[in-house]
Amino acid sequence: MIELRDITYVRLGTRDLEGATRYATQILGLEVAERSGQAVYFRSDAREHTLCYFDGDPADHVAAFEVASRAELDAAAAELERIGHPVHAGTRAECEQRKVRDFIAFHDPTGNRIELVWRPQMSGRRFHGTRDAGITGFSHIGLCTTDAARDEAFWTRVCNARVSDHIGEAPLLRIGKVHHTLALFPTDRKGIQHVNHQMASTDDIQRAYNFIRERNVPVVFGPGKHPTSSARFLYFEGPDGMVYEYSSGVCEIDDEAAWRNRQFEAAPRGFCEWGATPDIKEFKA
Template sequence: MISLLDVSYVRLGTRDLEGATRFAVDYLGLEVSEHRKRTVCFKSDAREQTLCYFEGDPADQAVAFEVGDKTDLDMAAAELERLGYAVRSGTVSEAAARHVKGFIAFRDPSGNGIELVYRPANSGKRYRGSRDAGITGFSHVGLCSSDVTRDEQFWTKVCNARVSDRIGDAPLLRIDEVHHSIALFPSDQTGIQHINHQVETGDDVMRSYHFLKERGVPITFGPGRHPTSSARFLYFEGPDGMVFEYSSGVKSIADELLYRERQFPFEPTGFCHWGAKPQIRQFEN
C-alpha cells in the first residue's frame, strides 16, 4: 500500500501567466516564492511552494502528495507499474523546479495528473500573504472522477486514504486526521475540481467574501457551512475557470476505531448546512 503523508502542491498550466500571477497574489492572497522562466511558484505556509502556475495548456494540471522517503517512492513506483500504470520518474531539474528531492508522475484511473514526491522543501520563513486573507495553509483538492466507485478503490486500496463521509456517491477521503485531503466528484471532465486553502476563522471567510465580491470575482458557492467537515466555506472562480475555496474550522478525526463514515444527500442540503446553493457543475444534480 502506498502511504500518503500530506497533499503537497498543485501545478496549473495557464495561457496568461501574468494574469494568473496577479490573481494568486492580489485576490487569492498567496506569496510569490520563486519566479522561473515561464513559471511562478507561490507559498501559503512554511513550505517552499503549494501552488505553481506555468505557461501551458490549462488542461495540464497535477496535484502532488508527499511520501516518506526515496525507498517509499521507489516502492510506490513499483506497485503502480505492477498494476499497469505508466509511471515517469522526474528529472533532477524537474525536481528542483518543484522544490522536492525527487518525484514520480502518473495518471489516476480517471486520467488526473498525480505526482508523488519526497522531501518537499520548507522555506524556513513564515508565509506572508500580499493581503490578509487569513490563510493558514494549503489543505485539500477536489478531483474530477469518471467513476467514483473505481477511483475510491484506487485511493483506499492502492493508497492509504480512508472515507470520512459521502455526499451521494462522492467520497471525502482523509490521509491523516484532517477530515479530507481528497474529494472525488462525478464529472465528464478530467482534472482538478477545486483547490482549498484553510483560513484562520469564519470572519476571514466573510471578509474574503466581501473583498472578492466587490472586485467582481465570481462567487460560485457560499458563504456556507459544510455539514460533513463542519467547515465554514467560500468557493470562487479563478483563472481558466479553476474553482478555489477558503474554509475554516474543518473537523479532525483522531479516533480511527470509533469513527464511522456518514452518508449525506447529493443536493444542496448535503453540501451546506445554512442553505447556500452551489453554482458548481460537479455539485449539482
C-alpha cells in the first residue's frame, strides 16, 4: 500500500507563461516564489510552492503527492512497476526544479502523470498573496478519469485513499482528515480537472465572486455549497481552460472507523445545496 501523506503541487504546461503568471498573481492572488527560465513557481501557503506553470503543452498536467520516507518511495516504485505502471526516477536536475529531495513519476490508469515526492521544501516565510484574497492554502484537485470504478480501485487499493462520498459515479477521496484531497470526475480525457485553494471564510468566497466578475473572468459554478463536504465554493475559469476553485469550510473526518461514505445524486443537486447549476462539463456527467 502506497501511503500518500498530502497533495504537494500541481504542474501545468502553457504556451503563454506571462499570461498564466499574470492570472496566477492578479486574479488568483498567489505569490511568485521563483522564476526560472521556462517555469514560474507560485506559493499559496507555507510550502515553497504549490503550483508551477511551465512553458509546454497546455494538456501536460502533473499532480504530486508526498510520501514519508525514501524507503516508502523505493517501495512505491517497486510496487508500481510490479503491477504494470512504468516508473521514472527523478533526476537531480528534476528534483532541483521541484524543490524535493527525490521523486518518482508514473501514470495512473487513465494516463494522468502523478509524481510521488519525498521531503518537499517549505518556504520558511509567511505566505502573503498579491491581494487580500483570503487564501489559506492549496487543498485538493479534481482529476479526470476515463473509468471511475477502475481508477477508484487504483487510488484506494494501490494507494491509501478512502472514499468519503460519491456524486453520481465520481468518488471524493481523502488521504488524511480533510473530506477530499482528490476527486475523480468521469470524462473522455486525462488531466487535472480543477485546482482548489481554501479560503479563510465564506465572506472571501462572496468577495471573490464580485472581484472575478468585475474582471470579466467567467464564473462557471457558484457561489454555492457542497452537500458532501459542506464547503462553500466558487469555480471560475483559468488559463488554457483550467478550472480553479475557491472554497471554505471543508469538513474533516476525525473518526475513520465510524465514517460511512454516502451516495449523492449527480449534478446539479449532488454538487450544490443552494441551487447553483454548474457550467462545467465534467460536473454534468
